[in-house]
Amino acid sequence: MSDTDSFIDEVTEEVRRDRLFALMKRYGWIAIVLVVLLVGGAAWNEYRKAEARATAQALGDALLGALDQGSPEERVAALETVPAETAGQKAVTAMLEAAEQANAGDPTAAHATLMQVSEMADVPQVYRDLATFKALAIAGGAMTPAERRAGYEALAAPGAAMRLLAEEQIALTYVEEGDTAAAVEVLERIRADAEVTSGLRQRVTQLMVALGEDPNAGQAPAASE
Template sequence: MALTPKNPTTTSERNAERRAAQEQVFLREVDDALREDDALQLFRRYGLPAGVAILVGLAGLAGWMVWTNHVAAEAGQKGEALALALDQVDAGRYDPAKASLDAVAAQGGPGYTAAARLVEGGIALDRKKPEDAARAFAAIAADPHAPQAYRDLATVREVAVKFDTMAPQQVIDRLKPLAVPGGPWFGSAGELVAVAELKLGRKADAGALFAAMAKDTGVPSSLRSRAGQLAAELGVYPAQQTAGTAVTVAQ
């Protein structure tokens, strides 16, 4: 007689688990796409905090295009309106894109609304309007109806945009829950938290966080390499494991 499993799962539950796993993988791919190896030059040239701020600016709209193109492709017919808006953004037709995104937000449910608002935040960054972008991201992060992955993404981007105007402890308090080894945002959130720790003069804490990022196989390889070099510069990570390029850390 066959035994019934103690914890049976339905097909819908298994599908939900599979989608969640795929989403985490995709988030890491987005993180990797936004952080190329040559970003390390920014740290060398401008010092660590300034390098992060410049990298955040470069990452703006491109990240939303990658993320929301994925959403539109997964959504099938329901994503057609979002795909149209993305085509308009890609062509630089921001005003028509805004109208399309508003329509998506009005008709598509919480996930579509969050995706549309994320793109609008990216447009604001591209138009050199960081305050508008930060407000858009903050609204998504605070929306209890938005999917958690979107809220987390918006939180990281809001803090990244406002990084230079926020107190270091505020950065740490906002992002520390996301700067967790194995989490999809450990790379992005962890890097900003580590820089905030440096601003507070806590080099040991920053170095330990960089070292943890360097050892986490879920963190994009380019960021792992950079984190290892920074940790070595701070005297935490074995230098021989990150040999090759010295990095100057802003004091």
């Protein structure tokens, strides 16, 4: 019986082996294709990462080289030749260019460059807001306080990244117009905001003091021991 059992086992194993080989011949190409796809996908992913790193490094080198020029005018000219490809790269390059245009004594060109960034639909909103904020600051006397206030009010919408900084600038436009009451109202609103930073609260407090207001006038006195 043992020889018979052994023979049956051998035959069964041989049948299994033949079936396995038959399945591999029939469907083995699928496994090979899957392996090729996995290896190829991993290789392509690494290639894309390496290419992105190389592109970012090349952009950084180009920007540093442009900013290393001697005069603001030379830096502006060099920044204009930086090969920015993506919208984000173009936005960063343009904001650096605007800063150098302002340093070169050309606020009009700087304002125009920043406004171009603010209108880039494919750039994240936070960068567009930053460009608008800088453009309004650079505009200076080219815009009336009321015109700049309207621009800052658009940046002070609920949830906006630069909301409180825009509110601070709104208060300053009221100061320019001599409307102390309106300025203090805005400053009080900033101080009471839960998201105000310590630095901004300090600046607001100092401005209120400069305007002749007591920042602690409306606070209840501390309870005595």
